[in-house]
Ligand SMILES: C=C1C[C@]23C[C@H]1CC[C@H]2[C@]1(C)CCC[C@@](C)(C(=O)O)[C@H]1[C@@H]3C(=O)O
């Protein structure tokens with residue numbers, strides 16, 4: 001049966017059916033061709049046309065060491081910088097974050113090994129349509145146009161103590177014994193990301209003026225997604241995108257990019273780049289946290305561009321709450337006149353389902369999701 005897609009009832013984001021024989025994306029093959037398949041060519045208004053290199057976005061580096069130690073000056077600096085960045089665009093960086101640099105390098109090595117394998121090997125963990133875990137070589141069996149020039153490997157991480165080896169087990173079950181080292185590194189990396197995200201939730205609670213514990217408690221038992229992104233070089237980097245323009249539907253993204261560069265954010269009506277920095281994580285607010293902060297903190301449009309010379313890698317940890325928790329802003333962030341509620345209550349499980357079965361995440365995901373909820377999921 002060919003995979004049948006997707007959101008025929010959502011007018012802003014129509015998908016056509018993927019045909020009987022979906023294209024196969026094997027970068028080592030495509031690299032030798034002069035042009036790229038039409039399915040990878042993005043429409044004129046979304047193409048990454050840069051007359052010159054884009055201006056850099058200033059993303060404040062937040063020093064977490066002093067914040068975690070409770071030093072007053074560090075706490076007040078961190079909360080002020082985070083508050084103004086999140087009210088404007090939702091992007092900041094963290095340094096002195098406490099994640100071992102050897103673990104980060106190890107995770108990058110694992111990615112080189114994994115994505116360097118032949119396509120048939122990687123396909124042992126092939127992601128199925130409608131599911132969010134597994135290997136995807138572009139999204140050729142999921143979408144039929146505006147294909148991203150990337151390969152991804154995604155898996156679930158949850159902080160639920162009953163699933164303490166979920167990532168490791170995923171690698172063992174899907175890829176086999178030979179991948180136990182991959183599994184261990186990814187398990188450890190996810191645990192470090194979950195811990196870091198809980199610390200950042202304390203910071204966000206303080207910068208929003210509601211104290212350390214509210215969001216920390218909300219995400220304590222998070223059910224998150226880890227994704228390894230690999231962007232092969234492309235002979236026509238001006239025609240395609242590694243990851244198309246979108247806002248993350250998730251709560252908070254912790255991104256580590258290698259030193260190649262390619263992440264861009266749309267601020268003040270222009271695309272800006274975020275320069276790579278190996279000892280920093282780029283953090284951004286996603287739609288779910290925007291809703292939880294009652295719209296005070298922004299989930300901002302971003303994308304990843306590709307180049308024609310160097311492969312690029314990034315590690316993205318998408319923090320999400322436990323599936324059945326109701327996402328509803330705390331009373332202290334609601335003001336009848338100045339900041340009334342604008343978003344409906346929802347659960348992450350319904351929002352995730354929306355992005356995997358009904359709508360391809362883009363810049364309008366949350367608005368479309370709110371409408372879908374109001375129309376009783378039609
Ligand atoms: C819940 C999710 C859907 C996506 C992975 C996570 C968070 C970000 C989403 C995504 C990256 C936004 C751009 C489009 C997308 C299809 C992609 O290019 O990978 C999105 C992810 C997805 O649906 O797989």
Ligand SMILES: O=C(O)CCC(=O)C(=O)O
Pocket residue numbers: 227229243248255257262263302303304313314316
């Ligand atoms: O690879 C990157 O720099 C960004 C990827 C991204 O935005 C995502 O996966 O959501």
Ligand SMILES: [Fe+2]
Pocket residue numbers: 246247248253302
């Ligand atoms: Fe993103």
